[in-house]
Amino acid sequence: MTVPRLIRPALTLLAATVVLAGCGADVDDPARPSDPADAVRVTNCGAPLSVPATPRRAVTNDTGITEMMFALGLTGHMAGYTTYEGKERDVATSPWRADFTSTRSLGTAFTREVIQAADPDFVFAGWNYGFKESTGVTPDWIRGIGATPYQLTEACRQPGSTRRGITRPLDALYDDLTNLGTIFGVRDRAAALIRDYRAEVARAAAGAPPGDRRARVFLFDSADPTPFTSGRTAGPDEIIEKAGGVNTFHGLDDSWTSVSWEAAAQADPQVIVIVDYGTGPSNTVQAKIDALRAQPLMAGTTAVREGNFVSFPYAALVESPRNPATITALAAYLRGKGL
Structure with a gap:
């Protein structure tokens, strides 16, 4: 069932003006003259995404998404993360448990209020991984508060549908790591992780019947x-x-x-x-x-x-x-x- 698109509050109009002034994200034509000269441009969910500067106050939702940031060594670029009730096992078993401890937890509610209070410049979530029309937390709303929305590729919506997923799952992981490496200036770290992951997958697959x-x-x-x-x-x-x-x-x-x-x-x-x-x-x-x-x-x-x-x-x-x-x-x- 399609959930009607929520009407953004009047604040969005004011925030959009700030975005157009160059303080937020722009997902239109990445070649627009209004883009800052040092903007980083990637493709996310099949659309161009322009990030005006290296994010310093990233907010993430859910454990798997947050661990991507940790794996890339980006804890210093994070304003905090949210998760959900029942994810204690994730944190307890995480190879990045120390990062969860040292990074600010914003609680278990990925709401407009929580996000705005963290004053983010970059928000990494996904459809049904935090982005939902029913809560009003959507990529459009993130842009409206002057931050860059980045969507988890596993959860990209298929064109004309609310079904999710536009590529093979491991390609989704590699694409997101590559994009994050570009956005945060850690390309070499991202490339090294992907090489290691591809090698491990190949070793495991070699014994398949x-x-x-x-x-x-x-x-x-x-x-x-x-x-x-x-x-x-x-x-x-x-x-x-x-x-x-x-x-x-x-x-x-x-x-x-x-x-x-x-x-x-x-x-x-x-x-x-x-x-x-x-x-x-x-x-x-x-x-x-x-x-x-x-x-x-x-x-x-x-x-x-x-x-x-x-x-x-x-x-x-x-x-x-x-x-x-x-x-x-x-x-x-x-x-x-x-x-």
């Missing part, structure tokens, strides 16, 4: 009441593929999305990957395994009958610098199961 022998893998995030899973444009699809499996919902041209129990069971997954949020009695890995075993349709699937469950933190499965290590770990699990 032929296509006709690949394990059927179902990504299970949650059920409310139907399963929430990954189509072919979300991170888990390529994580599963490079690890040597086949995402049972690869045929869905969408990112994270809901499906039916009938469709999930009909695919007869051999392995189920569970998203571990780590909090709440109904959100633990064991609670999700118990729910799958109790679900009449899923109970008969190969994965449930044989107990083939493997879990990873949320931040390891959405677009993030953890993706290559997740591929390595999932490949090891599949090989260990003879799959």
Whole structure:
């Protein structure tokens, strides 16, 4: 269902004047004479994005997005980050746990009030990763307060649709790291990370079986009441593929999305990957395994009958610098199961 576009308050008109004066972001023609001479220009979600100067007060939303900044060594350029309730497991398992500790937490609400109070010059989020018409926090609104909005590529909306994902998931990660490296003046760091990640993915993929022998893998995030899973444009699809499996919902041209129990069971997954949020009695890995075993349709699937469950933190499965290590770990699990 399409959510009606929210009408921006009168403040937007005043803020837009400031933007046109060169203090904010411009996503129109990057060759416009009004652009500062030292503006950095990249392509984000298929559109030109001009950043007038190196951001000094970046705000990020969600753990995977924030970890991209940390991986690039950009904590000193951040005004803070927001996350959501239930992401404690992400922070506890993060290779950048010290950065989470040393960077200002803005809480668990990515709202207009929280963002404005942080006085950002750059805001990195994504559709359904913070940007939502229902809250009024959109890229247009970010521009209206004089900051540059940068959209997570995994969550770019497809033209003419609210479906998300316009490229393969790992390409999305590499594109964002490249763009951030350009915007923040750390191109060499970004290039080195991408080289390392490509090498790790290649090592993991080298042991994958032929296509006709690949394990059927179902990504299970949650059920409310139907399963929430990954189509072919979300991170888990390529994580599963490079690890040597086949995402049972690869045929869905969408990112994270809901499906039916009938469709999930009909695919007869051999392995189920569970998203571990780590909090709440109904959100633990064991609670999700118990729910799958109790679900009449899923109970008969190969994965449930044989107990083939493997879990990873949320931040390891959405677009993030953890993706290559997740591929390595999932490949090891599949090989260990003879799959």
